[in-house]
Amino acid sequence: xxxxxxxxxxxxxxxxxxxxxxxxxxxxxxxxxxxxxxxxxxxxxxxxxxxxxxxxxxxxxxxxxxxxxxxxxxxxxxxxxxxxxxxxxxxxxxxxxxxxxxxxxxxxxxxxx
Amino acid sequence: xxxxxxxxxxxxxxxxxxxxxxxxxxxxxxxxxxxxxxxxxxxxxxxxxxxxxxxxxxxxxxxxxxxxxxxxxxxxxxxxxxxxxxxxxxxxxxxxxxxxxxxxxxxxxxxxxxxxx
Numbered sequence: 001x002x003x004x005x006x007x008x009x010x011x012x013x014x015x016x017x018x019x020x021x022x023x024x025x026x027x028x029x030x031x032x033x034x035x036x037x038x039x040x041x042x043x044x045x046x047x048x049x050x051x052x053x054x055x056x057x058x059x060x061x062x063x064x065x066x067x068x069x070x071x072x073x074x075x076x077x078x079x080x081x082x083x084x085x086x087x088x089x090x091x092x093x094x095x096x097x098x099x100x101x102x103x104x105x106x107x108x109x110x111x112x113x
Numbered sequence: 114x115x116x117x118x119x120x121x122x123x124x125x126x127x128x129x130x131x132x133x134x135x136x137x138x139x140x141x142x143x144x145x146x147x148x149x150x151x152x153x154x155x156x157x158x159x160x161x162x163x164x165x166x167x168x169x170x171x172x173x174x175x176x177x178x179x180x181x182x183x184x185x186x187x188x189x190x191x192x193x194x195x196x197x198x199x200x201x202x203x204x205x206x207x208x209x210x211x212x213x214x215x216x217x218x219x220x221x222x223x224x225x226x227x228x229x230x
Contacts, residue, residue, distance in 0.1 A: 004156075033217075042202060042222040043157075058217075090156055101147075102218060104156035 003027065004105035006091050011110045013078070013085070021076045021108045023091035031097045032074035036060060037088040037107075046089075049074055050097040078110060086112045115140040119203050119221035126193055126228050134188040134224045136177075136203035144205040146170075146179050146186040147218070151200045160188075160201070193228045200225045 004025045013019045035043040045058030049068040063082025092102040120135040145164045149157040161170030166181035203221040
């Protein structure tokens with residue numbers, strides 16, 4: 001089955017630690033996205049990538065970093081510089097950046113202890 | 114910049130009631146409009162879409178009509194079920210520049226729907 005997988009589903013982190021969230025897709029999509037979801041705030045775009053080895057900042061990129069070394073993978077690192085990292089993180093992909101229909105993964109809930 | 118405004122929730126209805134969730138947008142150009150649904154603990158799924166004025170998107174008994182004159186895309190369902198309980202997001206894309214690249218989605222804040230048996 002084609003789709004997007006995110007792991008882990010739940011993640012706990014101590015303050016001051018970096019943590020990496022995984023996102024993999026086997027849909028052969030060029031474009032991939034990371035969103036952050038907070039209660040009552042909808043989804044906010046963190047980073048997006050149009051193609052391998054290319055990525056752009058979204059609205060709230062500070063304290064986050066990404067890489068796109070393979071078409072299938074778009075990991076997100078939440079660094080210690082992110083002041084309020086506890087949130088639900090969603091990864092998505094689309095055929096291309098000009099194709100707005102996005103497919104979403106199941107999400108990772110990150111909690112900072 | 115482009116934006117989406119949804120009615121605030123939560124919305125609580127009895128089974129078989131009529132549902133309306135209001136959504137209005139601000140955009141330059143001619144955006145595509147979407148409704149996504151998020152069931153508890155899951156990611157988002159595309160529910161329906163409309164790409165031009167007067168288009169009606171429909172799926173699973175839900176409908177929404179792209180109204181350019183009122184810049185609206187209200188979601189409706191004639192008879193809701195308990196299984197429709199979820200958070201619903203209105204979104205737009207492609208109306209103009211966003212983050213330097215068209216095609217990115219702009220989401221509303223979401224409306225939580227709870228349907229009681």
